[in-house]
Amino acid sequence: MAGIPTYRWRFAPDGLATRRQLRALGLRPGGQDVAAQVERPRRRRDPLVAYLYRIEQAKPVRPMTPAKWAALVKANAARRMCPQCHADAGYVIPVSLGMCAPCAYPADEQRAA
Numbered sequence: 001m002a003g004i005p006t007y008r009w010r011f012a013p014d015g016l017a018t019r020r021q022l023r024a025l026g027l028r029p030g031g032q033d034v035a036a037q038v039e040r041p042r043r044r045r046d047p048l049v050a051y052l053y054r055i056e057q058a059k060p061v062r063p064m065t066p067a068k069w070a071a072l073v074k075a076n077a078a079r080r081m082c083p084q085c086h087a088d089a090g091y092v093i094p095v096s097l098g099m100c101a102p103c104a105y106p107a108d109e110q111r112a113a
């Protein structure tokens, strides 16, 4: 592609990523123009250059829909519920504890009371 900077493979500046690298970050170019291109190491069947996109202009792979937000809220609520006392701990139950702090450390709670 003419008119855009070309970098050697692995010498592209920070803040730019190929489509595949964006994908690994859960991002997509999101309609932005190609910012630059890198020459790829020569390999059969691969295109000779890869296009680079600005990470800051990239968008999440899947836009969140209201249904997805609701599912996320529900999942987070489930993660906040203590399996021991079934109360909403107000924070995500640490996996290491597996229960809310008062349940995990009842002695501490009594001392504090």
Ligand SMILES: [Zn+2]
Pocket (backbone or CB within 6 Å): 082, 083, 084, 085, 086, 087, 099, 100, 101, 102, 103, 104
């Ligand atoms: Zn609890």
